[in-house]
Amino acid sequence: MAMKSFVKVHPDSHFPLQNLPYDVFKPRQGGEARPAVAIGDYVLDLSAIASAGLFSGPILKNSDCFLQPSLNKFLGMGRPAWKEARTTIQKLLSSNEPALRDNAILRKKSLLATDKVNMLLPAMIGDYTDFFSSMHHAKNCGTIFRGPEDPIPPNWFHLPIAYHGRASSIVISGTEIIRPRGQGHPTLNSPPYFGPSLKLDFELEMAAVVGPGNELGKPVGVNEAADHIFGLVLMNDWSARDIQAWEYVPLGPFLGKSFGTTISPWIVTLDALEPFACEAPKQEPRPLPYLDEKISKNYDISLEVQIKPTGQEYSSIVTRSNFKHLYWTLTQQLAHHTINGCNLRPGDLLGTGTISGPDPESLGCFLELTWNGQKPLSLNGSTRKFLEDGDEVIFTGCCKGNGYKVGFGTCSGKVVPAPL
Amino acid sequence: MAMKSFVKVHPDSHFPLQNLPYDVFKPRQGGEARPAVAIGDYVLDLSAIASAGLFSGPILKNSDCFLQPSLNKFLGMGRPAWKEARTTIQKLLSSNEPALRDNAILRKKSLLATDKVNMLLPAMIGDYTDFFSSMHHAKNCGTIFRGPEDPIPPNWFHLPIAYHGRASSIVISGTEIIRPRGQGHPTLNSPPYFGPSLKLDFELEMAAVVGPGNELGKPVGVNEAADHIFGLVLMNDWSARDIQAWEYVPLGPFLGKSFGTTISPWIVTLDALEPFACEAPKQEPRPLPYLDEKISKNYDISLEVQIKPTGQEYSSIVTRSNFKHLYWTLTQQLAHHTINGCNLRPGDLLGTGTISGPDPESLGCFLELTWNGQKPLSLNGSTRKFLEDGDEVIFTGCCKGNGYKVGFGTCSGKVVPAPL
Ligand SMILES: [Ca+2]
Ligand SMILES: [Ca+2]
Ligand SMILES: [Mg+2]
Ligand SMILES: [Mg+2]
Ligand code: NI
Numbered sequence: 001m002a003m004k005s006f007v008k009v010h011p012d013s014h015f016p017l018q019n020l021p022y023d024v025f026k027p028r029q030g031g032e033a034r035p036a037v038a039i040g041d042y043v044l045d046l047s048a049i050a051s052a053g054l055f056s057g058p059i060l061k062n063s064d065c066f067l068q069p070s071l072n073k074f075l076g077m078g079r080p081a082w083k084e085a086r087t088t089i090q091k092l093l094s095s096n097e098p099a100l101r102d103n104a105i106l107r108k109k110s111l112l113a114t115d116k117v118n119m120l121l122p123a124m125i126g127d128y129t130d131f132f133s134s135m136h137h138a139k140n141c142g143t144i145f146r147g148p149e150d151p152i153p154p155n156w157f158h159l160p161i162a163y164h165g166r167a168s169s170i171v172i173s174g175t176e177i178i179r180p181r182g183q184g185h186p187t188l189n190s191p192p193y194f195g196p197s198l199k200l201d202f203e204l205e206m207a208a209v210v211g212p213g214n215e216l217g218k219p220v221g222v223n224e225a226a227d228h229i230f231g232l233v234l235m236n237d238w239s240a241r242d243i244q245a246w247e248y249v250p251l252g253p254f255l256g257k258s259f260g261t262t263i264s265p266w267i268v269t270l271d272a273l274e275p276f277a278c279e280a281p282k283q284e285p286r287p288l289p290y291l292d293e294k295i296s297k298n299y300d301i302s303l304e305v306q307i308k309p310t311g312q313e314y315s316s317i318v319t320r321s322n323f324k325h326l327y328w329t330l331t332q333q334l335a336h337h338t339i340n341g342c343n344l345r346p347g348d349l350l351g352t353g354t355i356s357g358p359d360p361e362s363l364g365c366f367l368e369l370t371w372n373g374q375k376p377l378s379l380n381g382s383t384r385k386f387l388e389d390g391d392e393v394i395f396t397g398c399c400k401g402n403g404y405k406v407g408f409g410t411c412s413g414k415v416v417p418a419p420l
Numbered sequence: 421m422a423m424k425s426f427v428k429v430h431p432d433s434h435f436p437l438q439n440l441p442y443d444v445f446k447p448r449q450g451g452e453a454r455p456a457v458a459i460g461d462y463v464l465d466l467s468a469i470a471s472a473g474l475f476s477g478p479i480l481k482n483s484d485c486f487l488q489p490s491l492n493k494f495l496g497m498g499r500p501a502w503k504e505a506r507t508t509i510q511k512l513l514s515s516n517e518p519a520l521r522d523n524a525i526l527r528k529k530s531l532l533a534t535d536k537v538n539m540l541l542p543a544m545i546g547d548y549t550d551f552f553s554s555m556h557h558a559k560n561c562g563t564i565f566r567g568p569e570d571p572i573p574p575n576w577f578h579l580p581i582a583y584h585g586r587a588s589s590i591v592i593s594g595t596e597i598i599r600p601r602g603q604g605h606p607t608l609n610s611p612p613y614f615g616p617s618l619k620l621d622f623e624l625e626m627a628a629v630v631g632p633g634n635e636l637g638k639p640v641g642v643n644e645a646a647d648h649i650f651g652l653v654l655m656n657d658w659s660a661r662d663i664q665a666w667e668y669v670p671l672g673p674f675l676g677k678s679f680g681t682t683i684s685p686w687i688v689t690l691d692a693l694e695p696f697a698c699e700a701p702k703q704e705p706r707p708l709p710y711l712d713e714k715i716s717k718n719y720d721i722s723l724e725v726q727i728k729p730t731g732q733e734y735s736s737i738v739t740r741s742n743f744k745h746l747y748w749t750l751t752q753q754l755a756h757h758t759i760n761g762c763n764l765r766p767g768d769l770l771g772t773g774t775i776s777g778p779d780p781e782s783l784g785c786f787l788e789l790t791w792n793g794q795k796p797l798s799l800n801g802s803t804r805k806f807l808e809d810g811d812e813v814i815f816t817g818c819c820k821g822n823g824y825k826v827g828f829g830t831c832s833g834k835v836v837p838a839p840l
Contacts (some may be wrong), residue, residue: 126546127588132671145670153669158612159603163671164584164678168547168763169636178637180760183579183708192578194708216589216680217598217839243760249573250565251552251583252672255760258584260636288603288614340600340663340675341839343588419637419761 005093006101007111009040014398014407016040018275020089021231021266021408024070025117033069033120038266038409039093041114046089048110054092054099057084071123071267075230076346078212082230086271119265121172122233123209123347128165128261129337130205130237130351132156133328135281137356140368145245157285160328160336165237165351166258173264173411177238179389179418180259184242192246196418199241199373200387203354204305204364204395206323207235208330209267210348214338222293222335226270228344229330234264234303234395234411235351241367241386263349264395264411272406276300276399280329290339291332298324301408303355303397305364309382310390310414316380319369321355321362323397389417425513426521427531429460434818434827436460438695440509441651441686441828442491445537453489453540458686458829459513461534466509468530474512474519477504491543491687495650496766498632502650506691539685541592542653543629543767548585548681549757550625550657550771552576553748555701557776560788565665577705580748580756585657585771586678593684593831597658599809599838600679604662612666616838619661619793620807623774624725624784624815626743627655628750629687630768634758642713642755646690648764649750654684654723654815654831655771661787661806683769684815684831692826696720696819700749710759711752718744721828723775723817725784729802730810730834736800739789741775741782743817809837 005017015021015038025043026033034047046066055061059081065074074081092100100106132138135152142151155161171177179200185192211230214220220228237257244256280296301323308315328336333350354364363369366386370377373385387393392414398407423437435441435458445463446453456463466486475481479501485494494501512520520526552558555572558581562571575581591597599620605612631650634640640648657677664676700716721743728735748756753770774784783789786806790797793805807813812834818827 127586129674154608155605155612155666155669158605159667161667161671162674164586164674166547166584166762167587168633168765168768169761171636178761181639182760183575185575185578188574191705192575192708194710213588216591219601219839240760246575247579247581248670248672249575250668250672251581252668252670254582254584255756255762258762259760285611288612290614336675340602340660340679341589341598342586342675342678345588348588419639 003090004095005039006095007039007042007093011403012405013040014405014409016404017090017093018401018404019268019272019406020086021268021272022071023122023265023267024120026120027112027117035066035068035071035074037089042111043114043117044089044093045110045112048106049092052106055088057088059084072347075123075209075211079227082269082271086269119172121170122265122267125167125170125347125349126345128167128170128349129162130165130353131328131333132161132353133326133333134353134356135327136325136358137354137364137368140356140363144367144372160333162337163252165261169258170261170263170349173262173413175262175413176416177260177413178416180240180243180255181418182240182243182255183246185246186242197240197242200415201239201241201366202305202387202393203237203239204303204319204321205235205237205351205354206232206397207263207352208232208350210344210346210350213345214343216343217341219338219341220335222291222331225331225334228334229270231267231269232273233267234397234408236262236393236395236411236413237351238262262411262413264408266409268406268408273299273399275401276406278324281327283327291336293331296329298326298329299399300324301397301399303395306394307379308392308394309379309388312380314380315394318377319361319363321357321364323355325355325357326352387415389415391415423510424515425459426515427459427462427513431823432825433460434825434829436824437510437513438821438824439688439692439826440506441688441692443542443685443687444490444540446540447532447537455486455488455491455494457509462531463534463537464509464513465530465532468526469512472526475508477508479504492767495543495629495631499647502689502691539592541590542685542687545587545590545767545769546765548587548590548769549582550585550773551580551582551748551753552773553580553746553753554773554776555747556745556778557774557784557788560776560783564787564792580753582757583672585681589678590681590683590769593682593833595682595833596836597680597833598836600660600663600675601838602660602663602675603666605666606662617660617662620835621659621661621786622725622807622813623657623659624723624739624741625655625657625771625774626652626817627683627772628652628770630764630766630770633765634763636763637761639758639761640755642711642751645751645754648754649690651687651689652693653687654817654828656682656813656815656831656833657771658682682831682833684828686829688826688828693719693819695821696826698744701747703747711756713751716749718746718749719819720744721817721819723815726814727799728812728814729799729808732800734800735814738797739781739783741777741784743775745775745777746772807835809835811835
C-alpha cells in the first residue's frame with residue numbers, strides 16, 4: 001500500500017504517514033501543553049482530534065489520554081492502545097478519508113505549522129538509565145583509559161552494563177547547554193584543578209521510551225520486553241571527560257554527565273520502525289537464559305552528527321553511524337534492567353550508550369574521534385579536540401524506505417560559556 | 421524553655437514537641453493522603469489544621485501546601501515557610517494554648533493514633549543520589565576489594581563521591597524486600613552464575629530531603645546549601661554484594677542496588693536537629709574553595725541496627741554508629757552536586773552513604789562487619805555472613821536531649837525469598 005496523506009509531505013520529510021511520531025507541544029501564541037503527532041511540516045493536535053470524538057475505537061473512545069500535558073498516560077496503556085491510535089490517525093490523515101480532509105474548521109484547529117509551536121519533553125521521566133551497548137565504543141574507551149590489552153572489561157559480554165543517570169537535567173532539543181564547571185586531575189602528581197570543563201564532549205545515542213511499567217519484584221521476560229517499549233528518540237549524553245575521568249572510580253559517572261542530556265522531541269514508535277528491523281549481531285558467548293531471546297532485533301537507523309561553530313554558516317559532518325551496530329538489543333537492556341525486580345514506569349528513558357560503528361568515521365564521540373584529544377579533528381577551517389563555546393551539535397537519525405523516510409528529525413544543542 | 425504538649429508524650433518517645441517531623445499518611449479506615457507531623461503516639465493531620473484556618477501566619481495563611489497528597493509543595497517553599505509552620509504547630513500543641521486543646525471536635529478530627537494510620541512516602545522523589553561520605557566505610561570497602569595498600573581512591577579526599585540511584589524502587593519502612601536475582605561471578609575462571617543473590621546486605625545510611633531546588637546551570641554555594649535541605653530520614657540502601665561486585669566496573673553500582681531502598685517515614689527537620697549540631701571532622705587536605713564552608717556541621721545522631729530472624733522473638737543489635745562520623749557534610753554534598761549546574765528539585769533524596777564509625781562494633785553493613793563473609797557474626801544463637809530470607813532489619817536513629825529525645829522512629833524491612 002502506497003500510503004498518502006492529504007497533508008502535503010515532501011519525499012525527504014522525516015514525517016510521512018508511515019511515521020507518525022508522538023510528542024507534546026504548546027502553541028507559540030499560548031495555550032496548554034498537549035500531545036501531537038508529526039505529519040510533514042505540521043503537528044496534528046491529538047487533544048483536538050480526541051475532543052472532536054474521532055478516536056472511536058474501543059480502547060480510546062472514552063479515554064482522556066490525549067487531554068493530558070504529557071504522554072505518560074498513553075504510554076502506560078500499552079500496545080493495543082498504541083495500535084488503535086496508529087490505525088485511527090493513519091486513516092484520518094490519508095488522502096481518501098474525508099472526515100478531517102473536508103472539515104475546514106477542525107483542520108484549522110488541529111493542524112498547526114511546526115514553526116508555530118514549541119516542542120516540549122514528551123513525558124515526565126521518572127528515571128533515566130544509560131547503557132553501554134556498543135562494543136566498538138566499549139573497546140575504544142577501554143583502550144584509551146586502560147590500554148590496548150583486554151580493553152573490554154570481562155563482564156561486558158555477559159550483561160548490558162548500565163548506570164543510573166540524572167532525570168532532572170534532561171532537556172528538549174534546542175535547549176542551550178551551559179559548559180559545566182568541576183574538578184579535573186590531568187596529572188597524578190599535582191592537586192586537582194577547578195574550573196570550566198576543558199574536555200566537553202557529545203555522545204551520539206538513542207533512547208527507548210518505556211511504555212507500561214512493571215511491579216517492583218516482577219521482572220519482565222526478554223521475549224515480552226518489546227511490549228514495554230513505546231519507541232525511540234535521539235539522545236545526546238553530553239559528557240565532561242575531565243570531570244568524569246577524575247570522579248568515576250569506584251561509583252561511576254556523576255557530575256561528568258548530570259549537567260544536561262538532550263533528547264529529540266519526536267518519539268518514533270517501534271511500529272513505525274518495524275519495516276527497518278534487522279538482525280542484531282551474533283552474541284558470543286551465548287547470553288544467560290534470561291537474556292537469550294527468540295528474536296534478536298536491531299533497526300537500520302542512519303545516524304549523523306554535525307557541528308556548527310558559532311558564526312559559521314555551514315555545519316560539518318563529524319561522524320556517521322547506525323543504530324544497527326549495537327551489540328545488546330533494547331529488549332535485552334530492558335529485561336536485564338528488571339531481572340533484579342527493579343520497577344520501570346511509563347516514560348522512563350533507557351539510553352543505549354554511545355553508538356560507535358566499526359570504522360574510524362563512525363565513532364560516536366570526540367573522545368574516540370580525536371583519541372582523547374590527541375588527534376584533533378578538522379572542521380571546515382578550524383580544528384577541534386573537544387567542543388568549544390558556541391558550537392552547536394546537531395544529531396539526525398533516519399530510516400530510508402522505498403520512496404519515503406521514517407526519521408527522528410534533529411536533536412541539537414548549543415554550548416554556551418560556563419558561569420563566571 | 422521546657423516545652424510541653426497537652427498531648428501526653430512519654431520521655432522516651434522520639435516525637436516530643438521539640439521534634440515535630442513531617443510525613444504523609446492515610447487513615448487505615450480510608451481517605452486521601454495528606455501531610456502530618458508526629459506528636460507522641462499521634463499524628464497531627466495538617467490538612468485538618470489548615471482547613472480550620474489555624475495556619476494564620478503570612479506565608480501559610482492562604483497556601484494549600486498542606487492540602488496535598490505529598491510534601492513537595494511545602495518543601496519547595498523554603499525555610500521561612502518551614503519556620504512559620506514550626507512556630508504555629510509548636511504553639512498549637514503546647515499545654516498552655518487552648519485553640520486545639522479545648523476544641524474536642526477539631527482534636528478528634530486532627531489527632532489520630534499512629535496505629536490507626538498508614539505512613540506513605542513523604543514526597544515524590546524525582547531523583548535519588550547516594551554519596552560515599554564515611555571515610556571508615558571507604559577505607560574498609562577499598563581494603564576488602566582492592567587490598568590494604570592505598571584502600572581509599574585518590575579522588576576521595578577531594579570531593580564527595582556519589583552515584584545516581586534508582587528513584588522508582590524507594591519504598592517506605594515496613595515494605596517487604598524481595599531478594600533480587602542476578603549475575604554473580606565469584607571465581608574468575610568460570611562463567612558467571614545466575615540466581616538469587618547470595619550476598620544480600622543492608623547499608624546503614626541517612627538521607628537529606630531537598631527543599632527548594634535550583635535552576636539548571638545555577639550552582640548552590642556551600643554556605644547557602646543548608647537552606648536547600650528540609651531535613652533527614654533514615655535509609656537502608658539494600659545491596660546485593662555479589663551482583664554489585666560483578667557489574668560495577670566501569671560504570672558503578674546498578675542492579676546490585678536498584679531492587680529496593682527503604683526510608684523511614686518521618687522527616688526530622690534541620691531546625692529540630694539544630695540543638696544536636698556538632699563540628700564535622702577536620703578535612704585534610706583543605707577542600708577546594710567551592711567546598712570550603714564557613715561552618716562545617718554534623719549532627720550527633722545515635723544510630724543502631726537490629727536484626728530479627730524469622731520466628732525469633734527478639735532482635736539482636738548488630739551495630740551502633742553515629743551520623744557525626746561522616747567526613748563530608750550534607751552541605752558539601754549538596755554544593756558539590758550542583759557545582760556542574762545540575763538542578764535539584766524539591767523532594768530529591770541525597771543519601772549519605774553507609775555510616776561506619778571507627779570501631780569494629782560501629783560498621784554500617786555486613787560487608788564490613790563480616791569482612792565480606794569471612795568472619796560470620798553471631799546473632800542470638802544463629803550466625804550470619806549476609807542476610808537470610810525472613811530476616812527483618814530495623815534501623816533506629818535518635819538524638820538525646822536534656823530530658824527528651826529527638827528521634828527518627830524506625831526504618832525496617834523484612835527480606836522475603838526471590839521469585840522462582
Ligand atoms: Ca552515555
Ligand atoms: Ca550506599
Ligand atoms: Mg547526560
Ligand atoms: Mg538501594
Ligand atoms: Ni565505577
